[in-house]
Amino acid sequence: MLHRGTAFYGLVHVTTRKKPRDFKDIGRLLLKSGRPTRVINLITLYRIVTFPLLVCLIIQGNTQWFKWLLAASFFTDAIDGFLARKYKATSILGAKLDSIGDDLTVLAAAIGLFTFHFEFVKENIVVFAALFCLFLIQVGLSIYRYRKISTFHTYLAKTAAVVTAIFMLSVFFLGKVSYPLFYAAAALTGVELIEEIILVLLLRDYTSNVKGLYWALRKNKKHGDA
Numbered sequence: 001m002l003h004r005g006t007a008f009y010g011l012v013h014v015t016t017r018k019k020p021r022d023f024k025d026i027g028r029l030l031l032k033s034g035r036p037t038r039v040i041n042l043i044t045l046y047r048i049v050t051f052p053l054l055v056c057l058i059i060q061g062n063t064q065w066f067k068w069l070l071a072a073s074f075f076t077d078a079i080d081g082f083l084a085r086k087y088k089a090t091s092i093l094g095a096k097l098d099s100i101g102d103d104l105t106v107l108a109a110a111i112g113l114f115t116f117h118f119e120f121v122k123e124n125i126v127v128f129a130a131l132f133c134l135f136l137i138q139v140g141l142s143i144y145r146y147r148k149i150s151t152f153h154t155y156l157a158k159t160a161a162v163v164t165a166i167f168m169l170s171v172f173f174l175g176k177v178s179y180p181l182f183y184a185a186a187a188l189t190g191v192e193l194i195e196e197i198i199l200v201l202l203l204r205d206y207t208s209n210v211k212g213l214y215w216a217l218r219k220n221k222k223h224g225d226a
Contacts, residue, residue: 036087041094043080047073047101054108058115066112067172073105074165081158095151095208102161109168120177127186134193141197146206152196154212160188 050073057066080098114121121128142150167181195213202216210216 036083037094040080040083040087041097043076043083044094044097044101046076047105048097051104051108055111058108058112063116063172067169070105070109070112070172071169073101073108074169077102077105077161077165095153096149099149099151099153106161106164109164113168113171117171117177120171124182131186131189131193134190134197138193138197138200141200145200148206150196150200150206151208152199152210153208154192154195154199154210156188156192156195156212160185160192163188 050069054066054069054073057069084094084098139149142148163181164185167178167185170178170181198213199210199216202213202220203210
């Protein structure tokens, strides 16, 4: 499934600032921030750095190392989010790095699925194509409206990510497809992509870590009543 944390568009988001400044911000975030924040962002960076290695393992057909490194990447996705909430170590740049790491992990899993289980993908190509179209619409609208990729990190997106991770790992570790898990992951991913499309249309300003459409509408109503 395509999880919208966001995607494989590179380390630095598109802004009006110069790229050298962006790289300095990343260096400061990783090396000069407080210890909890530094550890959390290094965990996030692991997923980004591991992506090319996962792709190399797919090319080599090394399913054993691939599935274990993929499992580690999914695990770090869960642990860095938990630690960030526990220590309140959140930032806009950290959220962007987290989104990139999330999407690269899902992309690696998707490439592995296409490579090692192509017949299953071919049988369900309509589902994959529909999700990919929703994903492109969400990303396109976000870039058009905010000039960068959204980092909403909604509850629904997190739920879809967990179910997708369980589905992907079950395929690679068990060697067979669980169709109930597949349809659950596809449905949740589709709904959360639609939710994020609506959020892009609803929220005029770029906002990170939005709980979901319900909370965004409530916040807008409060501002309207004020």
